[in-house]
Amino acid sequence: MRKRFVPVLMLLVLLLLTGCSGKQEPGGETASVVVGFSQLGAESSWRIANTVSMEQAAKEAGYGLMMENANQKQEKQIDAIRSFIAYRVDVIVFSPIVETGWDNVLSEAKQAGIPVILMDRMIETQDDSLYKAYVGADFYAEGVRAGEYLVRKADALGAEHLRIAEICGTTDSTPMRDRHRGFMDVIGKDARFTVIDSVDGDFLQSKGEECMRELLEKYGADGIDVVYSHNDAMTLGALNVLEKTDAAATKNMIIITVDGEKDAVDALKAGRINCVVQCTPHLGPSVMKLVREMTAGKEPPKVYHPEEGAFSDFDDLTDPAVEGF
Numbered sequence: 001m002r003k004r005f006v007p008v009l010m011l012l013v014l015l016l017l018t019g020c021s022g023k024q025e026p027g028g029e030t031a032s033v034v035v036g037f038s039q040l041g042a043e044s045s046w047r048i049a050n051t052v053s054m055e056q057a058a059k060e061a062g063y064g065l066m067m068e069n070a071n072q073k074q075e076k077q078i079d080a081i082r083s084f085i086a087y088r089v090d091v092i093v094f095s096p097i098v099e100t101g102w103d104n105v106l107s108e109a110k111q112a113g114i115p116v117i118l119m120d121r122m123i124e125t126q127d128d129s130l131y132k133a134y135v136g137a138d139f140y141a142e143g144v145r146a147g148e149y150l151v152r153k154a155d156a157l158g159a160e161h162l163r164i165a166e167i168c169g170t171t172d173s174t175p176m177r178d179r180h181r182g183f184m185d186v187i188g189k190d191a192r193f194t195v196i197d198s199v200d201g202d203f204l205q206s207k208g209e210e211c212m213r214e215l216l217e218k219y220g221a222d223g224i225d226v227v228y229s230h231n232d233a234m235t236l237g238a239l240n241v242l243e244k245t246d247a248a249a250t251k252n253m254i255i256i257t258v259d260g261e262k263d264a265v266d267a268l269k270a271g272r273i274n275c276v277v278q279c280t281p282h283l284g285p286s287v288m289k290l291v292r293e294m295t296a297g298k299e300p301p302k303v304y305h306p307e308e309g310a311f312s313d314f315d316d317l318t319d320p321a322v323e324g325f
């Protein structure tokens with residue numbers, strides 16, 4: 001019964017959005033483009049900033065945005081995509097929580113003639129025609145940057161052997177897979193480094209805390225030299241636990257994180273984190289640019305990666321360019 005109300009509710013939301021989100025274009029024409037957007041959750045500051053970026057960019061473009069938040073559940077994302085197909089939105093944008101399991105629903109979108117843009121994360125499929133374009137970070141390059149920082153740091157310290165604890169993001173998500181792969185490709189063959197454990201922190205601060213507690217129980221603060229965490233939320237959670245448990249040992253630990261939210265960059269400046277690999281959440285304008293091109297009948301580039309870098313304790317951290325989102 002509840003299910004039947006969902007589309008009705010979505011239609012109402014759409015009407016509300018198109019009525020008050022500036023669908024009326026400056027020239028007085030009514031914008032006709034409606035974007036269905038399935039966001040995967042609200043698990044981190046990155047995700048929240050990403051949602052805001054999408055909302056603002058749609059508004060600026062004069063597009064109606066039908067957004068559904070899946071609270072980290074793949075089934076909910078599939079349901080949302082099906083409702084977007086039912087409403088015949090012009091373009092579907094979605095951020096796939098994991099890489100597999102999308103072929104059926106994306107084939108339905110293809111059959112309905114609705115183009116799909118993957119935003120932020122990738123899918124694993126034999127059929128590339130199921131999506132028109134991907135807009136998101138090069139997560140492999142991020143992992144490489146994390147590894148390169150660690151090699152540089154080990155060189156500078158003259159370290160002989162470093163034991164690494166890795167706190168991973170959501171299992172089977174693109175950032176988890178590729179941040180791990182890129183990192184391992186840099187440090188894996190160097191005998192100075194051993195990954196003693198890789199645990200799943202699901203990109204959540206609370207899980208980051210939990211993981212760190214378990215790692216400390218297993219290895220003790222003296223048994224861990226490096227923490228490589230796949231996002232800032234988990235890093236900040238882990239830091240809370242570390243600093244409460246053994247502040248002295250924590251000071252000597254090398255902490256590497258990914259994202260670049262303000263709290264993490266502040267922690268880098270305060271000497272609590274050693275390296276922040278950037279990953280921008282501000283993907284909205286690039287997505288809406290693609291929507292514009294696609295609805296004008298153009299063939300957009302298949303893959304677009306924003307430019308990103310990294311900040312670390314090797315940099316001048318008083319430089320105003322060193323800031324978080």
Ligand code: GYE
Nearest residue numbers: 043044046120175203231
């Ligand atoms: O790093 C993390 C978020 O997919 C890039 O998801 C995104 C990741 C980001 O929860 O903070």
